[in-house]
Amino acid sequence: MKVQRIGLTAGTIRKVDIASEISDQESYPYLMSFAFDLATLKASIASVGLINPPILREGERGDMEVVTGYRRIRAAHELGIQEIQCMVVSCHAMNANHALLVAFYDNLATRSFNVIEKGLALEHLSRFHTAAEIVETYMPLMGLAKRKEVYEQYLRIQRRLTDSVKWALAKGKIQLKTAEILLEADEENIDIIYSYGKQLNLNANQWHQFVDMTVDLMKIEGVSARDLFDELGISSVIDQDIKNVPQQVNTVLDILRSRRYPKVTSTQKLLRRKFAAIEMPPGARIIPPPNLEGTEYKLEVLFKEGSSLRANLLKIANDPNLISLEPPLSEGLKVFEGHGDKKGPRK
Incomplete structure (x- = not known):
């Protein structure tokens, strides 16, 4: 050189x-x-x-x-x-x-x-x-x-990129890979996406999810960012005077996720219903793999002593509803084939 x-x-x-x-x-x-x-x-x-x-x-x-x-x-x-x-x-x-x-x-x-x-x-x-x-x-x-x-x-x-987006990128508020996805939109839509995300006070990971799903949906449905946010009710969620900002962020991301990945979302709803039917002792829960990309569930149990753990595990094992819980992929296939969750995703 x-x-x-x-x-x-x-x-x-x-x-x-x-x-x-x-x-x-x-x-x-x-x-x-x-x-x-x-x-x-x-x-x-x-x-x-x-x-x-x-x-x-x-x-x-x-x-x-x-x-x-x-x-x-x-x-x-x-x-x-x-x-x-x-x-x-x-x-x-x-x-x-x-x-x-x-x-x-x-x-x-x-x-x-x-x-x-x-x-x-x-x-x-x-x-x-x-x-x-x-x-x-x-x-x-x-x-x-x-x-x-x-x-x-x-x-x-x-x-x-506008100066406001550049500032967020320079300060590490958004990641370089997130900025690259933003560049798939035109200037007007970039400004709208950034304006909405800034109001939610997103962290870097949330920014990436927000931008990734928004830009994907804009391309899939052929709509502008503003029209997408209005149709999904995201504009209304952001305009609400909610003191619990993390809850507001989760609501917006869940809305986008439901629209972008309707079958995965339906599978998650089906699993939540099945989990609710199982009578779990206090401090115990079943956790599905993130985004249903794994093959196994995780059982989390809190206990103070061995005897209480044994009793809780026996209670869970003997619950008849546990037998109906199939592997995550099988539960997902029910939704993909039109079973399990009768309410189809919006097109």
Whole structure:
């Protein structure tokens, strides 16, 4: 792997007015920061000042571009500092690609990139370098596999996801695999799905289930996310003022699961009825395999001493309703063949 040697052309140190010279978003064409916390940096600047001056690239008309130090500039601005010392390099001495590589290596040397920042870096690099060069040379430096499909995945995330979804991804609220499923929808539906999920305050695993089932159902039924949520009553569940948020989340996921996997859901209902018919002693329960993907049930029994365990096990074993309980797959086949649960799923 050949890495281009990057040198920094000498510039001049001068005071720069933050508000007047670099407040425009166009001043950050090399930005590789997203969803960051300035608290520690602000405390440092407030205590000892700005130790390392940001590097700015000055255009022919005196306009400034931030090459390095975006976070430092933001922190100083939030502290009410009007002017800061910067190293200013002429655009004639540092072209745009040179400035980008200085920014890239400066960030690499001081911190790790989050998921979105990797996409930002790849997006910037794509302006000056071929996909093959980026995959071979720059992606390994960010801990990414040298595969073109990974490169394209990060570009899709950078170009198509809204800032709110990117923030959730950068903070680990949603997983990369969840974001990939979201990208199967258009921008309007992505916004709606994210808005509904955010109101439920989902954890990462719940987010994945919510997005996976929603996008699947949208494709299967040919409907928008909003129409799907309205038809299933999910909009009403979310709009309710329910203090028990976990219960609300479970309700929404159960609704989606029933629609996406109607036969599995019907089998689970059938099993719950059979479990209820078995007279279980206190502290005992039968647990089916998750999503009915296993071949065995699990019996859980709480007991204080051996004699009570023996009595409870005998009570369970002698219950006549236990004989009707067949293996999970057999119970499922009853539903698949139209037996057991007479109420069919909605089409």
